[in-house]
Amino acid sequence: MALLQIAEPGESTAPHQHRLAVGIDLGTTNSLVATVKSGAAEVLPSQPDDPDGSRLTPSVVRYFADGHVEVGAKPKAEQAEDPANTIVSVKRFMGRGMADVARYGALPYKFIDAPGMVKIETAAGVKSPVDVSADILRVLRQQAESALAGPLVGAVITVPAYFDDAQRQATKDAARLAGLNVLRLLNEPTAAAIAYGLDNRSEGVFAVYDLGGGTFDISILKLTRGVFEVLATNGDSALGGDDFDQAIASHWRKQHGLASADQRDLRRLLMAARAVKERLTDEAEVSTSIALSYGQTLNVRLTREEFHSMTALLVNRTLLPVKKALRDSKLAVEDISGVVMVGGATRMLHVQSAVRAFFGKPLLNNVDPDRVVALGAAIQANVLAGNKSGEDMLLLDVIPLSLGLETMGGLAEKVIPRNATIPTARAQEFTTYKDGQTAMSMHVVQGERELVKDCRSLGRFTLRGIPPMAAGAARIRVTFQVDADGLVSVSAQELGSGVSAQIDVKPSYGLTDAEIATMLQAGFAHASADAQARVLAEAQTDAMRLIEAVDAALVADAALLDDAEKQAIADARAALLAVVNGDDASRIKLAAEALSRSTDSFAAKRMDRSVSQALKGRAMSELN
Amino acid sequence: MTPDFSKNHFALFDLVPSFELDLSALEAAYREVQREVHPDRFAGANDAERRVAAQWATQANEAYKTLRTPLARGRYLLRLAGIDTEEESNTAMPxxxxxxxxxxxxxxxxxxxxxxxxxxxxxxxxxxxxxxxxxxxxxxxxxxxxxxxxxxxxxxxxxxxxxxxxxxxxxxxxxxxxxxx
The missing domain is CATH 1.20.1280.20 (HscB, C-terminal domain)
Known part of the structure; x- marks a missing residue:
């Protein structure tokens, strides 16, 4: 049903014009970029260095003293040379503070405590996890633009479903720093379900078990005629394949008395542990020798049985979130039609047998578990970019962790419960507790625990200017909103006086839009004329698309408007046309915003009408 | 301007207000509305449309959640009838x-x-x-x-x-x- 022509993304572009959009799986261990070509999703080559033809770009970044940066297979292979400046598994540090990273055990980096998120001191200067992730994403963007021979319209970036607001915001910031237009943050298990569901035309309730390099997610999804409805999600954003490597490495250290191994040797042990772990999927027993510093060689041997028993607890840890997700979805194991296995770590045989035993269902792993997330993200990116009407596909995802406010006594009061379908909003009223109180501080937290100190702090803000009243007389309405990316914003208003305050819950490390713009500008500094030309061209294109969209809407639905409304839109349209061919990008943007605003109520009316027609259409088809 | 949400949750899904509810009809209507209004449908649209879409999708989620479970649905029907269930204020129970x-x-x-x-x-x-x-x-x-x-x-x-x-x-x-x- 194409009732909302102006709404169909890409409607205003010529039908033959394919808009380049990609899905990016920004993984703990590997990252990859995929796109939809001639109707099929495919992973793009990881140029220039794809030694094994895997199309995976290792998520490894090395910083050099002269400021240059290497990303991918080369720094991965050479990581033991310079552990302190070679950042691996940076995803585990996104949106995390000093106390969080301390839990990962001995790491070779010089961490710097910074508000909200750690930073790392490297040879090329202090880098935040956002900077490091942006360096990876920049390489992926270049790979895609060279493979597709053109600039990208936008990208869908995947995140673990169990990522909290700080981790999501950090990911989005990294993508913007890399010069990507983020079409959507998409949960990894949901992306995998898209790749599976659309391929296999499945219906029913599925579990997606996603064990990656550093994160674990479980999502329960209901698939009905192209609608992917997430019923519940759970996970552990600090549990993944890396922990299995650590278990092997620490076993060897104990076994061979290497308690005080230096950072390079630790890296060598971890690299060998990973290789042995991977080989144990096909071999019952693996022997290898590890060349350590000072000419020392370590001969190690590990059987599959030993490996499985030393990591049984890690596998069991994944089953707790599985049980919680099932309980939250109000379903029993018997209700699950199949289990989709995602993430390289699900190649481990004891992981597979534990999941099979728990669900008693066949495991779906016929799509490469390393690629399935990127492929699903590419399909979604293609829809969002407007290359396909997307009529037959709809994603309804949820927020993984409850949102709340700190109340008296350090307690967290939940305002939006976990597993609420997004976008969502919820208002709650609070009051003052002192006579004459004129300000009220709010502390926004995320998590399931009762005490604020056990939840993640997302931000604090203050509502000022409350008229002095007796304690308990003020009525302060706090509104939480969560958008379709799972990002949170909070506003507060005193209902009697109308005084209000609003924050986008920016993580405490505080990258503002302006800061991102400055950082981007710095990146363009060597080509600032190009950058300006690009900004102008984009503003002009956007403006022309807006005019076309408004015209199409007017042709279809002018009857919904009265004369005054029509005139207001016509005036704003003329004002935009008058400036669009000039060279002042900011004037064009202002005029475009004005035209957009003048169509606000028109958009609302058209939406109301299209919904009621859709429901009538359903009622008719049910009668037939 | 915000969309017209003066309609109650039942009317939003074109359903008759009633405690006994065909849950599969509710589910189908919910999906139908989301197919029209979900923000993913408006990724390439202008700000006005994106705002309206987000408000509509939020409202549809709220209405669906309210009507889906018996307790929330019952409470909501009483509210429509102008009756406060006094869950916060009235602690007198048998x-x-x-x-x-x-x-x-x-x-x-x-x-x-x-x-x-x-x-x-x-x-x-x-x-x-x-x-x-x-x-x-x-x-x-x-x-x-x-x-x-x-x-x-x-x-x-x-x-x-x-x-x-x-x-x-x-x-x-x-x-x-x-x-x-």
Missing amino acids: REFLMGQMAWREAVVDARESGDIDALDRLANEHRVAERALVAELAAQLADLSNEALLQGAKLTVRKLRFLEKLGEEIDLAQEAIEGS
């Missing part, structure tokens, strides 16, 4: 009911402390049975939305169901605590 609740809670705490998962499963079952009985009672009280006396009686049933909902949450937490230990 003595017998409260005694039963206290006994249940103690049993949950005991089972949790002794790690007795079977006892918790039994409690969860009893809880389901009790909840079902109350939902049936509520259905009878809300069968005729013009019967003021019955609607007044439904207030207490809603408050009782709210107690049971909290008890259910405690049973879940206890099960989690035992599984995690």
